[in-house]
Amino acid sequence: MKKIISKSFVLLPFVLAACTSVPAVKNESETESPSNHSVKESPAENTKDTQFIKELENVNLKLSSSPKATVTGTAFNTAFSVTVTGKDGAALSAYPVTVSYPAAKTEGKISFATAELITDQNGLCTFTAEKPDFACNEKITFYPTPVSDSKETLEAAENKAVSAEWKVKSDITKKGAVLFIWEFNERGRPTGNSYGVLSKLKAWGIWNVGNAPVNEPSDIGKPLTTLYKENYEIIEDQYGYLICGTIKFSQPVTALESGDGYCCTMVAEISAVNMKNGKVVYTNNYEQYAEGSNWNNVTQTCKDKLSKTIADSLIFGL
Numbered sequence: 572m573k574k575i576i577s578k579s580f581v582l583l584p585f586v587l588a589a590c591t592s593v594p595a596v597k598n599e600s601e602t603e604s605p606s607n608h609s610v611k612e613s614p615a616e617n618t619k620d621t622q623f624i625k626e627l628e629n630v631n632l633k634l635s636s637s638p639k640a641t642v643t644g645t646a647f648n649t650a651f652s653v654t655v656t657g658k659d660g661a662a663l664s665a666y667p668v669t670v671s672y673p674a675a676k677t678e679g680k681i682s683f684a685t686a687e688l689i690t691d692q693n694g695l696c697t698f699t700a701e702k703p704d705f706a707c708n709e710k711i712t713f714y715p716t717p718v719s720d721s722k723e724t725l726e727a728a729e730n731k732a733v734s735a736e737w738k739v740k741s742d743i744t745k746k747g748a749v750l751f752i753w754e755f756n757e758r759g760r761p762t763g764n765s766y767g768v769l770s771k772l773k774a775w776g777i778w779n780v781g782n783a784p785v786n787e788p789s790d791i792g793k794p795l796t797t798l799y800k801e802n803y804e805i806i807e808d809q810y811g812y813l814i815c816g817t818i819k820f821s822q823p824v825t826a827l828e829s830g831d832g833y834c835c836t837m838v839a840e841i842s843a844v845n846m847k848n849g850k851v852v853y854t855n856n857y858e859q860y861a862e863g864s865n866w867n868n869v870t871q872t873c874k875d876k877l878s879k880t881i882a883d884s885l886i887f888g889l
Contacts, residue, residue, distance in 0.1 A: 619718050620724045623719075624727045627715060627728070629657050630656075630666075631655070631656050632655055632668070632715070632731055633654045633655075633733065634713075634734075634735055635652040635653055635695060636650065636651065636652045638650070638651070639738075640738035640740055641703065641738070641739055641740070642739065642744055642745060643705060643706050643740070643742050644703075644704065644742065645703075646700070646701075646702045646703075647700055647703075650697045650698060650699040650700075651670075651697070651698045651700065651711055651713075651735055652695055652698070653668065653696060653733060654690075654693070654694050655690050655694045655696070662690075662692070662695075663690060664690055664691060664692045664694060665690060666689065666690040666715070667689055667715070667716035668687070668689070668690065668696050668715060669686070669687055669688070669713070669714055670711065670712070671683050671711070672685075672686075673707050673739075675705070676705040681707055681709055687716055698711070698713075703739040706741040706886070706887050706888060706889055707737065707738075707739055707888075708736075708738050708739075708883075709736075709737045709738075710734040711734065712732050712733070712734045713734075714729060714732035716728070738887070740775075740887060741886055741887065741888070742811060743777065743885060743889050744777055746779075746810065747777055747779030747811055748811055748812040748843075748885075749782065749783040749784070750780070750782050750814045750815075751764075752764060752768050752816045752817070752818065752841070753791055753817050753818070754819075756820070757824065759819070761788045764786065765818055767874050767875060767879075768814075768818075768881050769781070769782070770878070771879050771882030772886075774882070775882065775886055779810060780810075785801040795842055795844055799813055799846070806846075807846075809846075811846060811847075812844065812845060812846060813844040813846055814885065815841070815842050816839055816842060818837055818838075818839045818877065819837065819838055820836070821837065821858065822835055822836035822860075824869055824870060832862055832863055832864045833863055833865065834860065835861060835873050836859065836861075837858070837859050837873050837877050838856065838857065838858050838859075839857040839858075839859075840857075841854070841856075841857070841881055841884075841885075843889055852889060853888060855884060859873050859877035861873035
């Protein structure tokens, strides 16, 4: 059975019967969240819960296989699977397992769905994901299917959970991008395009990435619609995205009170425009603090960390 649940909550009430199929998804209005889901605070008093918790003492889940990262629109190269064993490591067949996985993305927020699986004679259960249509860097989690929603039962099942990475990269890795990201000095003056973000994106294997053709200090502050139109007149949609933004000091380089070095803080505002239609598809703000032995060291460290964060966020956030 398949349900949509909130990202911030792992274990929710589930139907008791195990199944291997993934039926209908709840309507958006039925989406469960921590705010509308009530977990019972009373102890697990009935025999069913007590027996379930006791049996879990001898139950172990182990990740058997997980696929490599994929790209939106491309299926994972293999399935996710776990093995369930009991006392003395013996395989547990026909054992119900719940899997929680990323299922949707709305305004940058990931929603999770659940499905119920059952182990085969070798204690193995397998989950084959549908072709992902949104980028994210999340976790897929397997755990024994709880027999109720009592607090103790949910916690006991959660303690036996195993997870694997669910990594889906944006199509920026295929379509590429042009950058209009300007760095500023401590006096608030633009100093040049961000080589850091450019190099971090190239490190992800993106070969068709570079600075935007319309890219002068006088262009800073122009609306995204204007920057898009002026760049589109030159390159049209040869690149997938126009990435715009600034990297500035919010705290200049300052000596540490201990006298052992220096610190600074930088902030960035980044937006991405789809070059095919001019739609703003991504907006995010970042802040990075760093320490270093001298001015050059601390500023470079801060830029490197911030550039990596921005690049990684674009790869998995667009």
